[in-house]
Each structure stands twice: as C-alpha cells, then as structure tokens.
Amino acid sequence: MSYTEPSALANHLTDTVLPVPPAVVDRGSAVRMKPGMVSELISSGTAKAVLISQRKAVVTAGGLWFGEAAELWEALAAAGRESVYLGRTLLPSSLAVGTPVLLFTLAEPVSPGTATLPADAEWAGFREVAGRLDATDTALFIEASAISNWHATHRHCPLCGSPTEVESGGWVRRCPQDNSEHYPRTDPAIIVTVVGPDGRLLLGGGGPVDAKNYSTLAGFVEPGESLEQAVVREIGEEVGVRVTACQYLGSQSWPFPASLMLGFTATTEDTVAKPDGVEVTRSRWFSREELQAAVLSGEITISTRLSIARSLIEHWYGGFIEDLQP
Structure with missing residues (x-):
C-alpha cells in the first residue's frame, strides 16, 4: 500500500497534541555510571526501594509500597535479590522531593x-492498581516494570552466550568475554485513531466477533520502517483502509513487556472497513453521538483511561466520554 503525501493535512487533523505530563523522576543517567553507587545508596540509609517479582510489585491500600532500602536489602539477602537505580523524585508525593529510589527484583x-x-x-x-496510583507511583511502577522485564530476558550475551554482568546502576549489562555492552530495549508500536471523510471514527477489536470491546488500531513498527509507514501498513493490513494523512499526537510507555506506544491520528477517504479476521475480528464506524450513546447503553466498551488509546479517542471526540456506571 502506498502513502500519498498531502499538500496539507486533512481538515480532520489538528495542530493540537496530547498533553505532556511533567517528569516526576530524575533518572540520573550520569550519576548512575559511578561504580558502586547503588551500594553506597543502600548503606546511606536514605534510599527507598520498590519491590518487583514476576511482573508484580508490592502495593498497599495507599499505592506503591516503598521499603527502607537498607533494611529491605538485608532482609532479602537469602532471596537472590538484584538492584537497579530508578532515580530521585521530583514532585511531592508519599516520598519527599529528592528521595533516591531503588528497585529490588x-x-x-x-x-x-x-x-x-x-x-x-x-x-x-x-x-x-493503576487507578489508585498517583503520578509518582505510576511513573516508578512503569519504569521498574520496564527495566526488570529487560533484565529478566537479557541475562546472556547475544553474541557469545556468556552470562552478562550488571553495570551503571542496573542500566547496562556487559559481557565479560567480549566486553560488549547491552542496553535496555523498547519496542516501538503505533496506535491510531482513523477518521473517515464524514468525520466518523473507526474502532476495532480482536477475539470473538460478538465481543463488546472496541479500541484504536495498533501494531509494531518493523525494521527499516518509519512511523508513518507503519501507520499506513498496519491500518491497511488490519482493516483494509487506505490512510491518506497522519499526524503524531503523543506517546505512552507500556512496558508489559517492553512497548512504547506512539499515538497518531489518521484520515482516510474510505468508508468501508474489512477486518483481517486474525488481529481484528470486528470493526465499526462511530459518530460522536453514536459512540457516547453506545458506551452509556453498555452496547460497547472502550479503552480505559489507563491507556493512550482512551486519550486518542477523546482527542477525536473533543472532550470527556462518560462511562457506563456499574
């Protein structure tokens, strides 16, 4: 499928983008390069620690649980714990501003x-638990999940197979045999609202054809492909719709296990969608009134506000979409 570069973005696209949330953690990429800095932080008695195992973290009713790093490290001595430096907090939360935070896995x-x-x-x-986390808890949970997932799947050198050693506060793994350095990886994926010539929004879903859940369309970026090319290809493959223009709106880390969702809105002149029957089993066009009515009646469900998908849908909608109350 070819991509036609328009002389100007279609009327359905706007210059507005999704809001950029403020950084809540200073990751200290230069600080963490100091050898032994994690051990120093643990022994200082000032650091807090997040605990993750098998993609789950320790939480309480108040949110993400932060243990005293020195005490927790000692208590977990027999449990084969590993450590990563997450950074220092930048905003007031349950932690004081400037608190160093570690991850123990x-x-x-x-x-x-x-x-x-x-x-x-x-x-x-x-x-x-995302619904009860504040901005700092959310950012630290996502960061901790991303780096712990990478460590769990990259323990050996991809060149020679030797076990790698952890450096730079947990952000580098080095092979002791060939001295190669290996860094955390993130898989880029595009996620798109597709708008037709009449302004209606195309949503789709996978699984059973009679399921109620509908969301934006998405897919991974392939090697050698630009983000825009991925938008055109994925939309064409999944629902048989030809994209004529697209615009980047914002992104969201989704490290479950290792994705970065890159949000776009796109336009098409097509009015008929044909799901591929594999990744997308059903698709439907919605006007703004139809979408809100379908959600409130329980006819369909759409993505929750945990994901960028909901932000993209509400960007097209032009405001807050009410959910069906239980």
Whole structure:
C-alpha cells in the first residue's frame, strides 16, 4: 500500500497534541555510571526501594509500597535479590522531593508480613492498581516494570552466550568475554485513531466477533520502517483502509513487556472497513453521538483511561466520554 503525501493535512487533523505530563523522576543517567553507587545508596540509609517479582510489585491500600532500602536489602539477602537505580523524585508525593529510589527484583515473591513487608501488603500488576496510583507511583511502577522485564530476558550475551554482568546502576549489562555492552530495549508500536471523510471514527477489536470491546488500531513498527509507514501498513493490513494523512499526537510507555506506544491520528477517504479476521475480528464506524450513546447503553466498551488509546479517542471526540456506571 502506498502513502500519498498531502499538500496539507486533512481538515480532520489538528495542530493540537496530547498533553505532556511533567517528569516526576530524575533518572540520573550520569550519576548512575559511578561504580558502586547503588551500594553506597543502600548503606546511606536514605534510599527507598520498590519491590518487583514476576511482573508484580508490592502495593498497599495507599499505592506503591516503598521499603527502607537498607533494611529491605538485608532482609532479602537469602532471596537472590538484584538492584537497579530508578532515580530521585521530583514532585511531592508519599516520598519527599529528592528521595533516591531503588528497585529490588526477586525471582520469587516473598510473603507479606515477612522481610519488612507490611502484613496488609499484596503483590499486584499495574493494571490491577493503576487507578489508585498517583503520578509518582505510576511513573516508578512503569519504569521498574520496564527495566526488570529487560533484565529478566537479557541475562546472556547475544553474541557469545556468556552470562552478562550488571553495570551503571542496573542500566547496562556487559559481557565479560567480549566486553560488549547491552542496553535496555523498547519496542516501538503505533496506535491510531482513523477518521473517515464524514468525520466518523473507526474502532476495532480482536477475539470473538460478538465481543463488546472496541479500541484504536495498533501494531509494531518493523525494521527499516518509519512511523508513518507503519501507520499506513498496519491500518491497511488490519482493516483494509487506505490512510491518506497522519499526524503524531503523543506517546505512552507500556512496558508489559517492553512497548512504547506512539499515538497518531489518521484520515482516510474510505468508508468501508474489512477486518483481517486474525488481529481484528470486528470493526465499526462511530459518530460522536453514536459512540457516547453506545458506551452509556453498555452496547460497547472502550479503552480505559489507563491507556493512550482512551486519550486518542477523546482527542477525536473533543472532550470527556462518560462511562457506563456499574
């Protein structure tokens, strides 16, 4: 499928982009290069620590749980813990501004009430608790998930197979045999609102053809492909619609396990969509009135506000979409 570069973006595209949330953590990319800096932070008694195991973190009713790093490190000595420097907080939260935060990872979770964990704590995934996390908790949970997922799957050198060693506060793995350095990887994926010539929005979904969930269309960027080319290809492959113009709006880290969602809005002159039957099993065009009515009636569900998909849909809608209340 070819991409026709328009002389100007179609009327459906705007110059507005999604809001940029402020940074809440100073990751200290230069500071973490100092050898032994994590050990120094642990022994200083000033650092806090997030605990992750098997893609779940320790949380309490108040949000993400932060243990005293020195005490927790000692208590987990027999559990095979590993450490990563996450950074220093930049905004007021349950942590004071400037608090150094570490990540401790475990192969197996330990029971609440042991190893300094509160008895009322629990292990939970991000989707389960995101609704009760503040901005700092959210950013640290996502960062911790991303880097812990990378460590879990990149323990050996891809060149020679030797076990790699951790450096730079947990942000580099070095092969002791060939001295090659390996850095965390993120997989770029485009996620798109497709708008037709009459202003209607095209949404789709996978799984059973009679399922109610609808969302934006998305797919991974392939090697040698630009983001715009990926938009055109994925929309063409998934729903048989030809994109005539697209515009970048914003992004969201989604490290479950390792994605960066790059949000676009796109226009098409097509009015008929043909799902591929594999990734997309159903698709539907919505006017603004039809979408809101379908959501409120329970006829369909759309993405929650945890994801950029909802932000993209509401960007097209021009405001807040009300959800069906339980």
